Amino acid sequence: MQLLLESLFNGVAIGSVLMMAALGLAIVFGLMGVINLAHGELMMLGAYTTYVVQMVFKLPAFQSIYGLYVLVAIPLAFVVSGVVGILLERTVIRRLYGSPLETLLATWGVSLILQQFVRSVPLAHAAGLILALVLGFGLPLVLPHRFFEGARARINRAITWAMSALGGVLLAGVLASQISRIARATSRNVDVTAPKWMRGGIEWMDITFPVPRLVIIVMTIVAVVGVTWFLNRSVWGMRIRAVTQNRSMSDCLGIPTDTVDVLTFGIGSGLAGVAGVAVSLLGSVGPNVGGSYIVGCFMVVVLGGVGNLLGTVLASFAIGLLTDLIGAGRLLTIWPDMPSPLAGTVTFFATTSMAQVLVFALIVVFLQFRPAGLFPQKGRMVEA
Amino acid sequence: MNAFQQRRWPLVILWVLIIAAIVAAPSVLPVFRLNLLGRFLALAIVALGIDLIWGFTGLLSLGQGIFFALGGYAAAMYLQLNSSGDLLNGIPEFFTLYGVDRLPAFWQPFHSPWFTLVAIWLIPGLLAGLLGNLVFRNRVKGVYFSILTQAALLVFFNFFNGQQKLINGTNGLKTDVTQLFGQMVGSAEMQRGFFWVTAVMVILMWLLVRWVVRGRFGDVLIAIRDDEPRLRFAGYNPTLFKTLVFAIAGSLAGIGGALYTVQSGIVSPQFMTVPFSIEMVIWVAVGGRGTLVGAILGAVAINYAKSLVSEALPQSWLFIQGGLFILVVTALPEGVIGWFRGEGPRNLMSRLGFSRPIGTYPQLEVDGNDEVQP
Numbered sequence: 076m077q078l079l080l081e082s083l084f085n086g087v088a089i090g091s092v093l094m095m096a097a098l099g100l101a102i103v104f105g106l107m108g109v110i111n112l113a114h115g116e117l118m119m120l121g122a123y124t125t126y127v128v129q130m131v132f133k134l135p136a137f138q139s140i141y142g143l144y145v146l147v148a149i150p151l152a153f154v155v156s157g158v159v160g161i162l163l164e165r166t167v168i169r170r171l172y173g174s175p176l177e178t179l180l181a182t183w184g185v186s187l188i189l190q191q192f193v194r195s196v197p198l199a200h201a202a203g204l205i206l207a208l209v210l211g212f213g214l215p216l217v218l219p220h221r222f223f224e225g226a227r228a229r230i231n232r233a234i235t236w237a238m239s240a241l242g243g244v245l246l247a248g249v250l251a252s253q254i255s256r257i258a259r260a261t262s263r264n265v266d267v268t269a270p271k272w273m274r275g276g277i278e279w280m281d282i283t284f285p286v287p288r289l290v291i292i293v294m295t296i297v298a299v300v301g302v303t304w305f306l307n308r309s310v311w312g313m314r315i316r317a318v319t320q321n322r323s324m325s326d327c328l329g330i331p332t333d334t335v336d337v338l339t340f341g342i343g344s345g346l347a348g349v350a351g352v353a354v355s356l357l358g359s360v361g362p363n364v365g366g367s368y369i370v371g372c373f374m375v376v377v378l379g380g381v382g383n384l385l386g387t388v389l390a391s392f393a394i395g396l397l398t399d400l401i402g403a404g405r406l407l408t409i410w411p412d413m414p415s416p417l418a419g420t421v422t423f424f425a426t427t428s429m430a431q432v433l434v435f436a437l438i439v440v441f442l443q444f445r446p447a448g449l450f451p452q453k454g455r456m457v458e459a
Numbered sequence: 460m461n462a463f464q465q466r467r468w469p470l471v472i473l474w475v476l477i478i479a480a481i482v483a484a485p486s487v488l489p490v491f492r493l494n495l496l497g498r499f500l501a502l503a504i505v506a507l508g509i510d511l512i513w514g515f516t517g518l519l520s521l522g523q524g525i526f527f528a529l530g531g532y533a534a535a536m537y538l539q540l541n542s543s544g545d546l547l548n549g550i551p552e553f554f555t556l557y558g559v560d561r562l563p564a565f566w567q568p569f570h571s572p573w574f575t576l577v578a579i580w581l582i583p584g585l586l587a588g589l590l591g592n593l594v595f596r597n598r599v600k601g602v603y604f605s606i607l608t609q610a611a612l613l614v615f616f617n618f619f620n621g622q623q624k625l626i627n628g629t630n631g632l633k634t635d636v637t638q639l640f641g642q643m644v645g646s647a648e649m650q651r652g653f654f655w656v657t658a659v660m661v662i663l664m665w666l667l668v669r670w671v672v673r674g675r676f677g678d679v680l681i682a683i684r685d686d687e688p689r690l691r692f693a694g695y696n697p698t699l700f701k702t703l704v705f706a707i708a709g710s711l712a713g714i715g716g717a718l719y720t721v722q723s724g725i726v727s728p729q730f731m732t733v734p735f736s737i738e739m740v741i742w743v744a745v746g747g748r749g750t751l752v753g754a755i756l757g758a759v760a761i762n763y764a765k766s767l768v769s770e771a772l773p774q775s776w777l778f779i780q781g782g783l784f785i786l787v788v789t790a791l792p793e794g795v796i797g798w799f800r801g802e803g804p805r806n807l808m809s810r811l812g813f814s815r816p817i818g819t820y821p822q823l824e825v826d827g828n829d830e831v832q833p
Contacts, residue, residue, distance in 0.1 A: 110602045170789050175602045176519045177788040180744065183737050184784025191777035366733065370613045373606040428617035435614040439593055439607075446597035 081282050082400060088288040090395025091295035092357070094388060095350035096368050097375035098302060099343035101387045104376055106319045106339045109168060109178045113186035114372065115365025117160055117344045119193065121152035121351020122360040126265050127198055130254045142270040145352070149294070152348035158209050159189075160344020161337055168340070190362045197259050203247025210239035264361035273356070291353045298349060302342075303384055315339055378438055379449055386449045394434060402430030469799065473752060481658045490647050494722055497654035499762040500661050501718035506742045506758035507661075507668050507751060508711030513740065514748030515672050516704050517684030518600070522608030523712045524736035525615045526583035530713030531720035531730055532619075533582060535632035536566060537575035538721070542638035553627045563625055579717040580710040587709025592702045600687070609733060616731040631727025634720055645724055657718045664711060665751055671707065672751075680704060741780070744787045747794025756796065 100114050111117075125148040131137065132144040163185055171178045193201065214235045215223055222231055269287055276283035306312040317325040318335045326332050354364060374394055379386030401424050424433050484496055505527055512518045539551040550562045568574045594607055620629050635645030642649050671677060682690045683697050690697055720726040729735070739758075746757020761783075768776045787794070793801055 104602075108602070110606060167785055167789065176513075176517075176605065177792065179519065179521075179602060179605055180737070180740060181785050181788045184781040184788075187734075187777045187781035187784070191774070191781070195774055370610050370733075373610055377603060377606065377610075426621060428621050432614045432618050435610055438610075442597055442599065443593065446599055 077281055080280070082403075083396070084282070084284060084288075085403070086396030086399040087392065088292060088395075089399055090392040091292050092350060092353050093368070093371050093375055093395055094391035095295050095298055095353060096347060097372040097379075097387055097391055098298065098384075099346035099350075100372050101376050101379065101384075102302070102306075102315075102346075103340055103343040105383075106315060107168075107172075107336060108175050110175070110182075110373070110376075111163075111168075111343070112179060112182040112369070113163065113189060114344075114347050115367075115369035116186040116189040117156040117347035117365070118351040118354060118368060119360070119362065119365040120159060120189070121156050121348030122267070122355035122364055123193060123198060123201075123265075123351075124148060124152040124155045124348065125352045125355040126267050126360055127202055127250070129267055130256060131250070134253060142272055145270065145273070145290070145356070148352050149349055152352045153345040154209060154348075155205050156348025156351065157341040157345030158205065158212065160347070161212070161341045162208065163344075164337055164340040169336075186365070193362050194261075197251065199250035199254070200247045202250055203243040203245075205243075206246045207239045207243025210242050211236050214239065264359040266359045267355040269356060287356045291356065294349065294353060298346060299384070299388060302346070305342075306384070311335075311338060374435070374438055378441065383449075389449060397434050397437070398427065398430045401425065401433055402427040470752065477752075477755075478662075485651055485654060490650065493654055494650050495763075495766060496759070497650070497657050498719055498722045499759045500654075500657045501715045501722065502739070502742070502762060503661050503755040503758040504657075504664050504715035504718065505712045505739055506746070506754040507664055508708035508715075509739055510743045510748055510751060510754035511668050511671065511680075511711070512704055512708040513743060514750070514754070515677065515684060516680045516701065518701060518705065519605045519740065520608045520705070520708070521605050521733070521736050521740065522612035522615075523708070523739050524612055524731045524733075526587055526709040526712035527716035527719070527736075527739075528615070528619070528726065528728070528730035529583045529586065530579045530716030531726035532626065532632065532716075533569070533575055533578045533713070534717035534720050535634050535726045536569040536626075537572060538634045538637040538639060538644060539632055540566065540570050541572075542636075551632075553630070553632075554624075557624045559624050565625075580713045583713030583716075584706045584710035587712075588702050588706035591705035592698070595698045595701045595705075598698075609736070612731055612733060612736055616728050616733075619731060620728040629728055631725050631729070633725050635724030644721055650722060653718065653722050657722070660714065660718060661755065664714070665755065668711075668751055671704075676700070738780070741784055741787065743794075745783065745791075745794055747796035747798070747800075750794065750796040750800065753794050753796035757794065 096114070096118055099117075100111060104110055125145070128148040128151060129144050132141045132147070163182070167181050167185065168178055171181060196204075215232070218235075273286045273290060276285045277289065278284075304312075306316060314325070314330045314335050315338070317328075317330055318332050322332060325335075350368075351364075354360070354368065358364075371394065375387060375390045378394065379388075379390030401421075403425070424430060481500075485493055488496065505523060509520065509523055512520055550560075554560070554562075569578070590608075590611060594604060599607065619626060622628055623630075626632065635643070637644050639649065672680065679690070679695060679700050682695075683700060687697050716726075716730065738761075742758040742761050743754045744757070745761055746755070747753030765776060765780075768779060791798060
């Protein structure tokens with residue numbers, strides 16, 4: 076019983092990281108039919124954001140509230156990854172609408188560039204660049220509209236961008252001068268240390284629950300509830316669902332599908348950033364950190380079907396639980412006197428990588444019965 | 460005279476140049492460069508397979524590395540066995556590191572050179588056929604197919620990477636110190652021989668793929684790419700064709716993998732990494748998908764560029780490669796050869812001010828009239 080609970084907890088913890096990462100991927104895929112191969116790199120950006128925030132909070136000025144850095148990192152990671160995602164949508168994906176395979180390749184190119192970017196650009200400078208982008212795109216939304224209309228519109232726009240660039244340069248300069256560890260480019264992995272309140276574990280019924288994992292589970296619950304609320308209750312959520320179901324009809328009825336695309340891509344990418352915060356709490360952060368999660372996310376999307384949050388949730392838990400059950404060899408601990416040929420097989424698969432082999436095989440078998448995933452979309456557009 | 464015949468001569472010249480380059484290479488290039496060229500030609504065979512499934516049939520596989528590596532492993536296993544006859548127990552040396560003293564059963568058939576020659580293309584082909592059939596029969600396609608192949612790739616990588624006792628795990632199998640025909644495989648003479656074998660194989664495989672896509676079979680493939688439901692309604696079974704063509708592409712990848720392995724001197728799970736398999740796609744995309752010469756040229760050119768850039772500026776290759784992915788799909792979707800074959804040169808000329816009269820609409824009308832006349 077105790078073993079079972081522990082196994083269940085670990086499975087849920089693995090599943091929740093997967094879910095947060097896959098959530099964004101699934102929303103974007105449902106809406107635009109686009110698989111974003113740079114999704115893992117957006118996660119990586121979120122993880123690096125956590126690292127930079129942590130370094131900032133280590134400065135003497137912020138020492139007293141060091142423990143709260145995770146809470147600051149979560150929204151920041153959302154914004155950083157979201158802005159990069161929006162930039163990606165505006166510049167590349169927009170041009171490739173209607174050709175998903177080409178989009179796949181283009182986003183792979185973006186992921187290569189992002190990986191090399193964090194290797195060869197100092198984190199402080201990267202932070203400045205991102206601040207400039209956020210301000211440049213964000214200010215026109217915040218400032219009054221008439222500022223960007225009329226005769227002086229172009230000048231005002233230029234001024235806004237100049238100010239944003241200045242802000243970025245200032246931030247980069249301050250960060251680089253204050254924190255020496257992010258002033259130079261490095262391709263080495265960095266470590267995010269959890270604050271004091273997140274170390275250790277909570278004991279309950281003779282089982283220790285590690286606090287970081289609990290925090291991740293809570294984060295996931297908040298993210299899922301938030302996304303569900305947004306999609307089902309808010310006006311823009313309704314528009315997103317409408318475009319997902321029928322793009323041309325929504326367009327006819329006056330829904331700005333362009334804006335919906337940007338918004339969705341931004342939210343999907345932002346969720347990847349939050350997932351990155353979770354990833355950084357579990358292990359060290361490097362340029363390749365996204366790659367190890369991305370294929371799991373694809374499996375979740377394939378298994379869960381498109382356009383259904385419940386499918387994503389169930390699929391990620393199923394994959395998380397199975398990977399943990401098989402990979403950690405828990406089947407043997409739960410059922411110690413297994414007949415020997417079966418036990419041999421179980422030990423053969425009892426590593427994380429071999430567990431992935433088995434889970435993939437199971438998914439292929441599953442697809443033989445339910446080709447469109449757990450919750451296939453109903454309707455007449457079967458071949459679309 | 461139609462447009463296609465008009466522009467035929469550049470292609471003939473291209474082929475003459477390619478063959479001249481291949482024939483001249485062994486006497487002009489130093490051994491190291493020749494060896495590189497031989498490897499890239501082996502990769503061109505893989506690219507031909509990808510062109511067949513992606514350029515003609517519209518199936519984007521991100522997992523060709525599986526079949527590539529399997530072909531390589533088959534060749535390496537034979538070479539290892541062939542040169543370890545006088546060793547302890549007659550088994551390859553690395554087994555003793557892991558305390559294995561009996562040859563695993565699946566190694567046994569690789570004592571035979573004939574079996575190996577067949578296995579190099581048959582095993583990858585069969586596996587591709589099996590995987591393809593499981594996926595295609597459920598009408599899983601498009602992006603789903605791509606990410607399933609990528610997941611399969613990762614799974615195979617994990618398997619080969621983790622099994623030290625079966626196939627030496629992450630270290631891979633070395634071939635350059637093994638014996639073939641009483642000579643070291645890594646020796647300069649053998650390498651020159653392998654270069655010739657590879658060059659001939661590229662041409663043979665090019666003829667094979669050309670034959671496949673030129674006939675009625677090829678018409679069906681193009682129909683699958685352009686409108687699969689319509690083809691199904693016309694009474695064809697796309698699953699069968701897709702399975703077959705995926706199996707052919709798998710076999711080509713296997714052959715390429717075997718030839719690459721003997722020239723690079725090692726086969727390891729690194730052949731099955733995700734980036735390498737996606738890279739294969741970009742060779743075809745740059746050269747021009749749907750054009751076979753494009754696939755060959757793309758594979759050789761990109762790899763040459765990669766080795767040159769990596770020697771000079773190791774940092775920047777990923778930037779260049781990433782930019783290439785984005786640039787090709789947004790600005791040059793037909794690839795270089797496709798650009799030359801299509802309206803590319805004419806558009807460029809007219810943009811530069813040397814425009815020639817274009818006869819699109821009247822010509823269409825003439826065609827229409829032809830049909831009306833009895």
